[in-house]
Amino acid sequence: MTDMVVARKEGLYCVPGDFYIDPWQPVERAVITHAHADHARIGHGHYLASAEGEGVLRSRLGEIHLETLPYGQTVVRNGVTVSLHPAGHVLGSAQVRMEYRGEVWVASGDYKVEADATCAAFEPVRCDTFITESTFGLPIYRWQPQQNIFDDINDWWRANAQEGRASVLFCYAFGKAQRILSGIDAGIGPIICHGAVEPLNRAYRASGVHLPDTRMVTDVADKAELRRALVIAPPSAGNSPWMKRFGEYSDAFASGWMLLRGARRRRAVDRGFILSDHADWPGLMQAIAATGAQRVIVTHGQVPVMVRWLRQNGLDAGAFATEYGDEEDKGSAAEEPDGERLANA
Ligand SMILES: [Zn+2]
Ligand SMILES: [Zn+2]
Numbered sequence: 549m550t551d552m553v554v555a556r557k558e559g560l561y562c563v564p565g566d567f568y569i570d571p572w573q574p575v576e577r578a579v580i581t582h583a584h585a586d587h588a589r590i591g592h593g594h595y596l597a598s599a600e601g602e603g604v605l606r607s608r609l610g611e612i613h614l615e616t617l618p619y620g621q622t623v624v625r626n627g628v629t630v631s632l633h634p635a636g637h638v639l640g641s642a643q644v645r646m647e648y649r650g651e652v653w654v655a656s657g658d659y660k661v662e663a664d665a666t667c668a669a670f671e672p673v674r675c676d677t678f679i680t681e682s683t684f685g686l687p688i689y690r691w692q693p694q695q696n697i698f699d700d701i702n703d704w705w706r707a708n709a710q711e712g713r714a715s716v717l718f719c720y721a722f723g724k725a726q727r728i729l730s731g732i733d734a735g736i737g738p739i740i741c742h743g744a745v746e747p748l749n750r751a752y753r754a755s756g757v758h759l760p761d762t763r764m765v766t767d768v769a770d771k772a773e774l775r776r777a778l779v780i781a782p783p784s785a786g787n788s789p790w791m792k793r794f795g796e797y798s799d800a801f802a803s804g805w806m807l808l809r810g811a812r813r814r815r816a817v818d819r820g821f822i823l824s825d826h827a828d829w830p831g832l833m834q835a836i837a838a839t840g841a842q843r844v845i846v847t848h849g850q851v852p853v854m855v856r857w858l859r860q861n862g863l864d865a866g867a868f869a870t871e872y873g874d875e876e877d878k879g880s881a882a883e884e885p886d887g888e889r890l891a892n893a
Pocket of ligand 1: 582584587658875
């Protein structure tokens with residue numbers, strides 16, 4: 549029996565279903581796991597995505613031919629039963645479950661296992677073959693509970709506000725920014741969001757996610773407020789004129805990569821907060837085990853290490869080469885496109 553999903557030059561292809569999963573080249577039929585730029589691209593004929601992610605997907609891709617599917621509901625494509633299940637990564641993120649003639653494959657997209665308030669929690673889905681990401685697939689990657697990180701951010705912001713200094717926190721505009729907004733203590737001071745972040749905030753609120761009040765810098769009349777503010781901006785805003793209005797400020801970067809020695813210095817920021825929307829090593833292992841899959845195919849990230857580890861643990865493991873990037877790291881294929889364009893907005 550041939551594999552249900554194969555890697556083609558356009559993207560991961562479900563052979564019997566005749567559709568692609570997060571294709572990187574234009575195709576007729578695409579199933580999209582989530583709206584990050586490297587997974588959700590323009591130019592496909594027909595899109596299928598989670599109903600929960602419709603708002604953010606449309607806000608990023610504009611006019612597309614989109615069919616949505618609520619989590620857990622099924623649709624049949626050429627005899628393949630397709631359903632979408634929460635991946636816990638960002639609002640609307642989904643794992644794609646495909647069942648054909650009694651065999652089940654699941655493509656994870658990006659995922660994390662720690663639940664957060666801005667999206668549905670990761671759901672383990674039983675399958676025969678699991679296609680997993682591996683962004684942080686090394687044993688050194690172990691996250692602290694997110695509340696510890698939010699507490700650290702609050703302490704940093706509070707101390708800066710007391711000294712009359714803005715706190716500029718760089719992070720990815722979609723997902724990470726909203727997770728931080730939902731986790732921090734909004735009582736400390738005003739919250740200002742960059743023009744690349746605010747449209748996503750609106751899409752999250754419209755989808756029913758509670759976020760504290762945020763403003764654009766142009767909406768702040770009393771400039772003294774800026775000195776108590778938390779400012780959320782994409783990394784691309786860092787060296788732009790947009791920063792000048794904040795005067796003296798402290799800056800920080802929030803990403804899983806901040807765990808690495810030198811990552812904070814490389815970015816030349818005062819603080820690094822280790823917060824990722826991807827599973828850490830124990831999370832990847834937990835998620836893979838929970839699928840019960842005997843075969844695991846590893847995509848973007850630490851592919852050779854994960855494949856070797858999984859084989860040592862008795863699984864049939866392999867890899868797919870993909871063109872997915874890493875939205876947590878500036879300069880990757882997934883770099884926030886709007887961030888550059890809106891850097892001076
Ligand atoms: Zn992603
Ligand atoms: Zn990804």
